[in-house]
Amino acid sequence: MxxxxxxxxxxxRDGKISVEEGAELLDAMDEPGTKPSGAEKELKDRFLRVHVDSAEAKVNVNIPLSLLKVASRLGNMIAGLIPGEARREMAGRGLDLSKIDFEELMNLINQGLEDGKLVDVDIEDPVKGRIRVEIYVE
Known part of the structure:
Protein backbone atom coordinates (compact mmCIF):
# COMPACT_ATOMS: atom_id res chain seq x y z
CA MET A 1 0.00 0.00 0.00
CA ARG A 13 -9.03 6.28 11.67
CA ASP A 14 -8.29 9.50 13.58
CA GLY A 15 -11.69 10.92 12.65
CA LYS A 16 -10.17 13.81 10.69
CA ILE A 17 -12.22 12.87 7.63
CA SER A 18 -15.30 10.69 7.25
CA VAL A 19 -15.27 7.21 5.73
CA GLU A 20 -17.17 8.57 2.72
CA GLU A 21 -14.63 11.36 2.18
CA GLY A 22 -11.80 8.86 2.53
CA ALA A 23 -13.41 6.57 -0.06
CA GLU A 24 -13.81 9.51 -2.48
CA LEU A 25 -10.16 10.45 -2.05
CA LEU A 26 -9.00 6.84 -2.52
CA ASP A 27 -11.07 6.63 -5.71
CA ALA A 28 -9.58 9.91 -6.94
CA MET A 29 -6.07 8.64 -6.20
CA ASP A 30 -6.73 5.60 -8.40
CA GLU A 31 -8.04 7.68 -11.34
CA PRO A 32 -5.68 8.05 -14.29
CA GLY A 33 -3.68 11.25 -14.10
CA THR A 34 -3.70 11.44 -10.29
CA LYS A 35 -0.55 9.40 -9.74
CA PRO A 36 2.35 11.58 -8.60
CA SER A 37 4.71 12.70 -11.35
CA GLY A 38 8.44 13.00 -10.77
CA ALA A 39 8.09 16.58 -9.52
CA GLU A 40 5.26 15.70 -7.15
CA LYS A 41 7.18 12.78 -5.63
CA GLU A 42 9.52 15.36 -4.10
CA LEU A 43 6.50 16.65 -2.13
CA LYS A 44 5.80 13.34 -0.38
CA ASP A 45 7.33 14.46 2.93
CA ARG A 46 5.70 17.91 2.97
CA PHE A 47 2.24 18.74 4.33
CA LEU A 48 -0.41 21.41 4.24
CA ARG A 49 -1.25 21.81 7.92
CA VAL A 50 -4.36 23.48 9.36
CA HIS A 51 -4.46 24.06 13.11
CA VAL A 52 -7.40 25.57 14.98
CA ASP A 53 -7.24 26.11 18.72
CA SER A 54 -10.18 27.56 20.63
CA ALA A 55 -12.44 26.75 23.53
CA GLU A 56 -14.95 25.35 21.01
CA ALA A 57 -12.59 23.23 18.94
CA LYS A 58 -9.09 21.91 18.67
CA VAL A 59 -8.46 20.79 15.12
CA ASN A 60 -5.30 19.53 13.44
CA VAL A 61 -5.57 18.58 9.78
CA ASN A 62 -2.41 17.44 8.01
CA ILE A 63 -2.73 16.83 4.28
CA PRO A 64 0.26 15.41 2.40
CA LEU A 65 1.08 17.79 -0.46
CA SER A 66 1.10 14.79 -2.76
CA LEU A 67 -2.63 14.44 -2.00
CA LEU A 68 -3.44 18.14 -2.22
CA LYS A 69 -4.97 17.92 -5.68
CA VAL A 70 -7.57 15.41 -4.53
CA ALA A 71 -7.79 17.01 -1.10
CA SER A 72 -9.35 20.13 -2.59
CA ARG A 73 -12.63 18.31 -2.06
CA LEU A 74 -11.98 18.72 1.68
CA GLY A 75 -11.76 22.51 1.53
CA ASN A 76 -15.31 23.10 2.72
CA MET A 77 -14.96 20.43 5.41
CA ILE A 78 -11.83 22.12 6.76
CA ALA A 79 -13.52 25.52 6.69
CA GLY A 80 -16.48 24.05 8.61
CA LEU A 81 -14.18 22.96 11.47
CA ILE A 82 -13.15 26.54 12.21
CA PRO A 83 -15.35 28.24 14.83
CA GLY A 84 -17.83 30.79 13.45
CA GLU A 85 -16.19 33.78 15.13
CA ALA A 86 -12.82 32.93 13.61
CA ARG A 87 -14.41 32.43 10.16
CA ARG A 88 -16.11 35.84 10.43
CA GLU A 89 -12.86 37.48 11.52
CA MET A 90 -10.99 35.82 8.66
CA ALA A 91 -13.73 36.86 6.20
CA GLY A 92 -13.40 40.42 7.53
CA ARG A 93 -9.73 40.23 6.62
CA GLY A 94 -10.57 38.92 3.14
CA LEU A 95 -9.89 35.21 3.73
CA ASP A 96 -12.53 32.58 2.91
CA LEU A 97 -11.01 29.09 3.21
CA SER A 98 -13.78 27.53 1.17
CA LYS A 99 -12.59 29.59 -1.81
CA ILE A 100 -8.98 28.48 -1.72
CA ASP A 101 -7.93 27.25 -5.16
CA PHE A 102 -5.90 24.16 -4.23
CA GLU A 103 -4.75 23.65 -7.81
CA GLU A 104 -3.28 27.16 -7.82
CA LEU A 105 -1.72 26.49 -4.41
CA MET A 106 -0.08 23.36 -5.88
CA ASN A 107 1.21 25.43 -8.80
CA LEU A 108 2.78 27.89 -6.34
CA ILE A 109 4.32 25.07 -4.34
CA ASN A 110 5.70 23.46 -7.51
CA GLN A 111 7.19 26.83 -8.49
CA GLY A 112 9.12 26.96 -5.23
CA LEU A 113 6.80 28.29 -2.52
CA GLU A 114 8.87 28.09 0.64
CA ASP A 115 7.67 26.20 3.70
CA GLY A 116 6.06 28.44 6.27
CA LYS A 117 2.82 30.04 7.36
CA LEU A 118 0.23 30.96 4.78
CA VAL A 119 -2.42 32.08 7.29
CA ASP A 120 -2.04 33.13 10.92
CA VAL A 121 -5.14 34.49 12.67
CA ASP A 122 -5.19 35.12 16.42
CA ILE A 123 -8.40 36.51 17.92
CA GLU A 124 -9.17 37.35 21.54
CA ASP A 125 -12.94 37.10 21.88
CA PRO A 126 -14.30 38.44 25.20
CA VAL A 127 -16.95 35.70 25.33
CA LYS A 128 -15.30 32.70 23.68
CA GLY A 129 -11.72 33.39 24.62
CA ARG A 130 -8.75 33.02 22.35
CA ILE A 131 -9.17 31.60 18.86
CA ARG A 132 -6.10 30.77 16.80
CA VAL A 133 -6.05 29.52 13.20
CA GLU A 134 -2.81 28.62 11.40
CA ILE A 135 -2.37 27.22 7.91
CA TYR A 136 1.12 26.42 6.75
CA VAL A 137 3.23 24.27 4.49
CA GLU A 138 5.87 22.17 6.20
Missing amino acids: SDEKSKLLQMV
Missing part, protein backbone atom coordinates in the same frame (compact mmCIF):
# COMPACT_ATOMS: atom_id res chain seq x y z
CA SER A 2 1.34 3.44 -0.89
CA ASP A 3 2.43 5.88 1.78
CA GLU A 4 -0.27 8.36 0.65
CA LYS A 5 -3.02 5.77 1.03
CA SER A 6 -1.73 4.79 4.47
CA LYS A 7 -1.79 8.44 5.56
CA LEU A 8 -5.30 8.83 4.19
CA LEU A 9 -6.49 5.76 6.10
CA GLN A 10 -4.87 7.16 9.24
CA MET A 11 -6.88 10.39 8.75
CA VAL A 12 -10.07 8.29 8.59
Whole structure:
Protein backbone atom coordinates (compact mmCIF):
# COMPACT_ATOMS: atom_id res chain seq x y z
CA MET A 1 0.00 0.00 0.00
CA SER A 2 1.34 3.44 -0.89
CA ASP A 3 2.43 5.88 1.78
CA GLU A 4 -0.27 8.36 0.65
CA LYS A 5 -3.02 5.77 1.03
CA SER A 6 -1.73 4.79 4.47
CA LYS A 7 -1.79 8.44 5.56
CA LEU A 8 -5.30 8.83 4.19
CA LEU A 9 -6.49 5.76 6.10
CA GLN A 10 -4.87 7.16 9.24
CA MET A 11 -6.88 10.39 8.75
CA VAL A 12 -10.07 8.29 8.59
CA ARG A 13 -9.03 6.28 11.67
CA ASP A 14 -8.29 9.50 13.58
CA GLY A 15 -11.69 10.92 12.65
CA LYS A 16 -10.17 13.81 10.69
CA ILE A 17 -12.22 12.87 7.63
CA SER A 18 -15.30 10.69 7.25
CA VAL A 19 -15.27 7.21 5.73
CA GLU A 20 -17.17 8.57 2.72
CA GLU A 21 -14.63 11.36 2.18
CA GLY A 22 -11.80 8.86 2.53
CA ALA A 23 -13.41 6.57 -0.06
CA GLU A 24 -13.81 9.51 -2.48
CA LEU A 25 -10.16 10.45 -2.05
CA LEU A 26 -9.00 6.84 -2.52
CA ASP A 27 -11.07 6.63 -5.71
CA ALA A 28 -9.58 9.91 -6.94
CA MET A 29 -6.07 8.64 -6.20
CA ASP A 30 -6.73 5.60 -8.40
CA GLU A 31 -8.04 7.68 -11.34
CA PRO A 32 -5.68 8.05 -14.29
CA GLY A 33 -3.68 11.25 -14.10
CA THR A 34 -3.70 11.44 -10.29
CA LYS A 35 -0.55 9.40 -9.74
CA PRO A 36 2.35 11.58 -8.60
CA SER A 37 4.71 12.70 -11.35
CA GLY A 38 8.44 13.00 -10.77
CA ALA A 39 8.09 16.58 -9.52
CA GLU A 40 5.26 15.70 -7.15
CA LYS A 41 7.18 12.78 -5.63
CA GLU A 42 9.52 15.36 -4.10
CA LEU A 43 6.50 16.65 -2.13
CA LYS A 44 5.80 13.34 -0.38
CA ASP A 45 7.33 14.46 2.93
CA ARG A 46 5.70 17.91 2.97
CA PHE A 47 2.24 18.74 4.33
CA LEU A 48 -0.41 21.41 4.24
CA ARG A 49 -1.25 21.81 7.92
CA VAL A 50 -4.36 23.48 9.36
CA HIS A 51 -4.46 24.06 13.11
CA VAL A 52 -7.40 25.57 14.98
CA ASP A 53 -7.24 26.11 18.72
CA SER A 54 -10.18 27.56 20.63
CA ALA A 55 -12.44 26.75 23.53
CA GLU A 56 -14.95 25.35 21.01
CA ALA A 57 -12.59 23.23 18.94
CA LYS A 58 -9.09 21.91 18.67
CA VAL A 59 -8.46 20.79 15.12
CA ASN A 60 -5.30 19.53 13.44
CA VAL A 61 -5.57 18.58 9.78
CA ASN A 62 -2.41 17.44 8.01
CA ILE A 63 -2.73 16.83 4.28
CA PRO A 64 0.26 15.41 2.40
CA LEU A 65 1.08 17.79 -0.46
CA SER A 66 1.10 14.79 -2.76
CA LEU A 67 -2.63 14.44 -2.00
CA LEU A 68 -3.44 18.14 -2.22
CA LYS A 69 -4.97 17.92 -5.68
CA VAL A 70 -7.57 15.41 -4.53
CA ALA A 71 -7.79 17.01 -1.10
CA SER A 72 -9.35 20.13 -2.59
CA ARG A 73 -12.63 18.31 -2.06
CA LEU A 74 -11.98 18.72 1.68
CA GLY A 75 -11.76 22.51 1.53
CA ASN A 76 -15.31 23.10 2.72
CA MET A 77 -14.96 20.43 5.41
CA ILE A 78 -11.83 22.12 6.76
CA ALA A 79 -13.52 25.52 6.69
CA GLY A 80 -16.48 24.05 8.61
CA LEU A 81 -14.18 22.96 11.47
CA ILE A 82 -13.15 26.54 12.21
CA PRO A 83 -15.35 28.24 14.83
CA GLY A 84 -17.83 30.79 13.45
CA GLU A 85 -16.19 33.78 15.13
CA ALA A 86 -12.82 32.93 13.61
CA ARG A 87 -14.41 32.43 10.16
CA ARG A 88 -16.11 35.84 10.43
CA GLU A 89 -12.86 37.48 11.52
CA MET A 90 -10.99 35.82 8.66
CA ALA A 91 -13.73 36.86 6.20
CA GLY A 92 -13.40 40.42 7.53
CA ARG A 93 -9.73 40.23 6.62
CA GLY A 94 -10.57 38.92 3.14
CA LEU A 95 -9.89 35.21 3.73
CA ASP A 96 -12.53 32.58 2.91
CA LEU A 97 -11.01 29.09 3.21
CA SER A 98 -13.78 27.53 1.17
CA LYS A 99 -12.59 29.59 -1.81
CA ILE A 100 -8.98 28.48 -1.72
CA ASP A 101 -7.93 27.25 -5.16
CA PHE A 102 -5.90 24.16 -4.23
CA GLU A 103 -4.75 23.65 -7.81
CA GLU A 104 -3.28 27.16 -7.82
CA LEU A 105 -1.72 26.49 -4.41
CA MET A 106 -0.08 23.36 -5.88
CA ASN A 107 1.21 25.43 -8.80
CA LEU A 108 2.78 27.89 -6.34
CA ILE A 109 4.32 25.07 -4.34
CA ASN A 110 5.70 23.46 -7.51
CA GLN A 111 7.19 26.83 -8.49
CA GLY A 112 9.12 26.96 -5.23
CA LEU A 113 6.80 28.29 -2.52
CA GLU A 114 8.87 28.09 0.64
CA ASP A 115 7.67 26.20 3.70
CA GLY A 116 6.06 28.44 6.27
CA LYS A 117 2.82 30.04 7.36
CA LEU A 118 0.23 30.96 4.78
CA VAL A 119 -2.42 32.08 7.29
CA ASP A 120 -2.04 33.13 10.92
CA VAL A 121 -5.14 34.49 12.67
CA ASP A 122 -5.19 35.12 16.42
CA ILE A 123 -8.40 36.51 17.92
CA GLU A 124 -9.17 37.35 21.54
CA ASP A 125 -12.94 37.10 21.88
CA PRO A 126 -14.30 38.44 25.20
CA VAL A 127 -16.95 35.70 25.33
CA LYS A 128 -15.30 32.70 23.68
CA GLY A 129 -11.72 33.39 24.62
CA ARG A 130 -8.75 33.02 22.35
CA ILE A 131 -9.17 31.60 18.86
CA ARG A 132 -6.10 30.77 16.80
CA VAL A 133 -6.05 29.52 13.20
CA GLU A 134 -2.81 28.62 11.40
CA ILE A 135 -2.37 27.22 7.91
CA TYR A 136 1.12 26.42 6.75
CA VAL A 137 3.23 24.27 4.49
CA GLU A 138 5.87 22.17 6.20
